[in-house]
Amino acid sequence: MVKRLDDNDLASIDHIGLALWRAAHDWRHRMRAELAARGYPWHESAAGEVLAHLGPSGISQALLTERMGLSKQAVQQLVDQLEVLGVVGRAPDPHDGRAKRIVLTELGLADFAERNKVKRLIEQQYRDKLGPEAFAALEAALARLAQ
Amino acid sequence: MVKRLDDNDLASIDHIGLALWRAAHDWRHRMRAELAARGYPWHESAAGEVLAHLGPSGISQALLTERMGLSKQAVQQLVDQLEVLGVVGRAPDPHDGRAKRIVLTELGLADFAERNKVKRLIEQQYRDKLGPEAFAALEAALARLAQ
DNA sequence: CTAAATCGTCAAGTCGCTTGACTAGCACGG
DNA sequence: CCGTGCTAGTCAAGCGACTTGACGATTTAG
Numbered sequence: 157m158v159k160r161l162d163d164n165d166l167a168s169i170d171h172i173g174l175a176l177w178r179a180a181h182d183w184r185h186r187m188r189a190e191l192a193a194r195g196y197p198w199h200e201s202a203a204g205e206v207l208a209h210l211g212p213s214g215i216s217q218a219l220l221t222e223r224m225g226l227s228k229q230a231v232q233q234l235v236d237q238l239e240v241l242g243v244v245g246r247a248p249d250p251h252d253g254r255a256k257r258i259v260l261t262e263l264g265l266a267d268f269a270e271r272n273k274v275k276r277l278i279e280q281q282y283r284d285k286l287g288p289e290a291f292a293a294l295e296a297a298l299a300r301l302a303q
Numbered sequence: 304m305v306k307r308l309d310d311n312d313l314a315s316i317d318h319i320g321l322a323l324w325r326a327a328h329d330w331r332h333r334m335r336a337e338l339a340a341r342g343y344p345w346h347e348s349a350a351g352e353v354l355a356h357l358g359p360s361g362i363s364q365a366l367l368t369e370r371m372g373l374s375k376q377a378v379q380q381l382v383d384q385l386e387v388l389g390v391v392g393r394a395p396d397p398h399d400g401r402a403k404r405i406v407l408t409e410l411g412l413a414d415f416a417e418r419n420k421v422k423r424l425i426e427q428q429y430r431d432k433l434g435p436e437a438f439a440a441l442e443a444a445l446a447r448l449a450q
Numbered sequence: 451c452t453a454a455a456t457c458g459t460c461a462a463g464t465c466g467c468t469t470g471a472c473t474a475g476c477a478c479g480g
Numbered sequence: 481c482c483g484t485g486c487t488a489g490t491c492a493a494g495c496g497a498c499t500t501g502a503c504g505a506t507t508t509a510g
Contacts, residue, residue: 171422172429173330175445180327182448183320202497208321218457230498232459254457254506275318282319282448290444297441298322300433301329349466365488377467379490401475401488 183278190274196267203237206244206258207267214259216249243267330425337421343414350384353391353405354414361406363396390414 191199198204209215209223217235221228235258238244243264249255260268283291338346345351356362356370368378382405385391390411396402407415430438 172426172442172445173327173334173422175442175449176323176327176330179445179448180320180323183323187320216457221457226497227499228458229460229500233497249457252457252507256458275320279319286444286447290440290447293437293440294444295319295322297433297437297444298319298326300437301326301429302322363488368488373466374468375489376469376491380466396488399476399488403489 183282186278186281187274190278191267191270194270194274196270198238198241198243201237203234203241206231206234206238207264207271210244210258210260210264210268212260212265212268214247214257216252216255216257217246218255220258238264330429333425333428334421337425338414338417341417341421343417345385345388345390348384350381350388353378353381353385354411354418357391357405357407357411357415359407359412359415361394361404363402363404364393365402367405385411 188199188204191197191204196204199207205224206220209220215223217231218228220235221231224231235244235246239246241263242261244258245261246256247259249257282294286294335346335351338351343351346354352371353367356367362370364378364382365375367382368375371378382391382393386393388410389408391405392408393403394406396404433441
């Protein structure tokens, strides 16, 4: 036996979970990097996640908290950052004196539009790489798993 | 119009990247929770990731660092935690006075075995949910994406 | 109309990682 | 065989992304 490699016993780590993990991170990385390159650098930080839950009609901070699955304090901090950057603003909710609505500024709306473009771009890259049938199969399998 | 929902404009967020993200996190969560439930709670913390790169024959800290894609200090801290817990130990490398080998203790070896069991279990859950063809298609698509 | 729940805020702490500064051992060209 | 530089590991400090705790201001329920 010439040489026993360190990782002889690591064949076991190459499972589908790892493949999923890598694919998810690849997607995330492409998305964040592309948006940062296009002039929306906050997508490189955690605050960018907020924008994934925020459309032109705005959202209450409480609902945002629920959707993001974080503590309300965490969400508050992320929104604070975006507010400083001028991407979102806070407006009082007319129907509830406690609540505030998070709304997109003009810059935020531009970000929203760009995000959709980039999403389609990366989806197309994946489709090109896999072919349309395999891409559809992937989508279907993931949807099935999510149920 | 009865009611305009907050998320009318959020249809765009439901893309394949998100599905991948969720699937990856589901896998990770099942893995960690199951291992924790079986008496290996460190898989709930970042230190558990170390064990994914560590087999019975051990590994040098430097190589581990390279594999994990973290700074050497980060890896050191994670290994420290596992050492305190008695899962791994540090042995001097006979061929290199600077290096130390990270090796599994008896507890670590039990963890290694359990990890493989759980991995197979969860893979089987996924296979059951998808059916063998779709599962194979998912594996193939993910492998293709990783290239 | 009071009691409880909800919305948001301020403060402090934890976890997972990073960068910086350092020591001990190895490698190699002169 | 020796110094110059590279590599393995350690110690310390700090930062980002969260958490928990405590709180005032509303709204809702009984």
